Amino acid sequence: MLRIRATHKIYSKKHQYSNEYEIPVLTAGKSFLLGYTNDTENIFTQTPVIIFDDFTTDSKFVDFHFKVKSSAMKILHATKIANIKFVFYFMQTIQYRSDTHKRYWISEYAKLPIPLPPIEVQKAIVEKLENAFAHIDEAVRHLKAVQTNIPRLKSSLLHCAFSGKLTESQNQSHEVQTLKSVVGVEGEFERKEGDTSPFKPPHPLIKTEIPQGWEIKTLGEVCEILDNMRKPINADERGQRLKKAENRYPYYGATGQVGYIDDYLCDFEAILLGEDGAPFLEFMKNKAYIVSGKYWVNNHAHILKTKENIANNKFICHFLNILDYTPYVSGTTRLKLNQSSMKQIKIPLPPLETQNQIVQILESKFAHLEKLAQFVNASLENLQRLKSSLLNQAFKGELIC
Template sequence: MKSYKLGDVLIYEQPTKYIVESTNYSNSFKTPVLTAGQSFILGYTDEVEGVFDNYPVIIFDDFTTAIKYVDFPFKVKSSAMKILKADEHKADIKYLYYLMQTIKVDSEQHKRYWISKYSKLNIKLPPLETQKKIAVILDEADKLRQLDQQLIEKYDALTQSLFLDMFGDPVTNPKWWDEISIEKISIIVTKGSSPKWQGFDYIDSGVRFITSENVRLGFLDCDKDKFVSEEFHDKLERSKLKENDLLVNLVGASIGRGALMERKYLPANINQAVAKIELNIEKINPAFVLNQIITPQIQERLIGNKVEGARANISLKNVRELKILYPPIEIQNQFAERVQAIEAQKALVQQSLEKSEELFNSLLQKAFKGELV
């Protein structure tokens, strides 16, 4: 194997020439507008100038270090990424994409990471033909987990369809339900703090510490665990989490994403980028609130309140004043029971996904230990 700096085999290009001019997206348009984050395709544009077409490439979020492999023409939303092209004489782009999934870098600080960190990392590459063989094997394993993921997404779409069928658009409110602010159905709306600001470090185990990275659209993703001490947890009494607390992201590219706190992740606390909404379950059903919060209509309303800056943000005041539909609790509960049935089916697919993820990760580790081919 030969040793290289990652920046020697992945040549970066700034995305400035490819930034979309208008965010008036439509599914009828041709060219996707991309982000390296979870949402990936933000929408489609009809702009024909400044379309990137020198693919395949890896797009790299310079602040979160998230990556995506892209093999089609595209435009981008912002300059907060690098477009990475492989030196084809030395490296296979797909092999490098999988290799980068094994790299762990603490990206909590708000700074650009490609030049300062990633490009300087030492890597070892097998011969080019071996790289391509490994990439093909990993592609096949990746297809299995993608099929499971697509089925889960169909169940999520079914839940959203059920919500709209029962309650209608939560913004235009065509069924004339009562409306209520989040503050009036909550016991407390607050947020946490950064341990580093108060002289504490993360530890290997202890109290789970939830950040905006863990709060996805409708669920918690705790694969990237962080833990803090009991001492710090007790210091942040107001932001200690309980089962069915609603969590909403306040800062960055994931503004507005929401999830319910699950018992299996307790005890837990949050940082300053996540709002904790302790719901009054005598007034509101948590599953009903969550599935309303994550509708595109309410997401748009939340994001519309954001303040632009070094990192875009919404305030706790915005969260407290957010208006949502407020039908009778009996109807909310009927909806939650139907969602529970959908979730039971989704859980079976989730088990299959976990197995396909386990297979993929096993092959991934073997690949870069030289044990796969």
């Protein structure tokens, strides 16, 4: 049903790839496209084919000219009795454990039976599958666009919050757009008509005007720095201590919980801000987070607690997650935010009552976005299951009468 073509004659000997070149170099593994080459010798043109990774059993359908970069690749042609797409779709239903390092095609895969209807029925099944998959892929594309924009929406909400626009009355000149109007827009949540400029984080020096009644304060002015309460314990020691422990407490690091420990050093709500190992220059990722209850912190995160009647922990935490840290961090391969630089971070600070209002609005909107994210993730999983279900129906003879 399938014929194998040797790959040594179309093997690409060049290791440099460029998007300026035109000839794709393929591997049958998950990466599939390695890049583009200008090596024009012995390009494979007898497509369509299936390329099969002899070690991982990954397979891809290819209907364009190419060269290969893997000696483990098998190039499979269909014989006259088989439709190449029908065989490819059947191969996607095979679940094979390929955790042993060996070649699978000749030893096992080629011997698997396949339910093969007449060639015209194969074509009809392929057509029905591809029509259904086209609709599924379109739905997936839209869902992934929403998925991509959720972090941007959060960032844009924060931008509105710290410019004072989130709490302005509705009769002000600006408008905050709905989710539907924002999906697909490059990172904007609040936009004036005709404005297409990309969203940018607040400048670290807060050069823009602040609303009336707000002040510019440094982090050192509004927070207690409790780094003296940190203590690093390595994973082996924590593991040994937990074997005898009656209780387990969260053990936190630069970007979140990294394990458990048998004791605690803190028992209050605090902001943990990465000292090193945090994604300081990755705008869409968090650098600070709130912790509460009983916990332990290692030396990779600063411990901050807002001063009473001055600031709200969550308000400060939200600001720290939208700040541009470029002027404050040092280092090359592993950026570090030392305590001295951290204290100098400037924050636009409204009255405490306004901070509380902003936090309430943000948390309400973030809750809606979290529900949206859960819906998108569940929908993507359901669509993948639908594809699998359609394939199973196809090869049980249930897809067409």
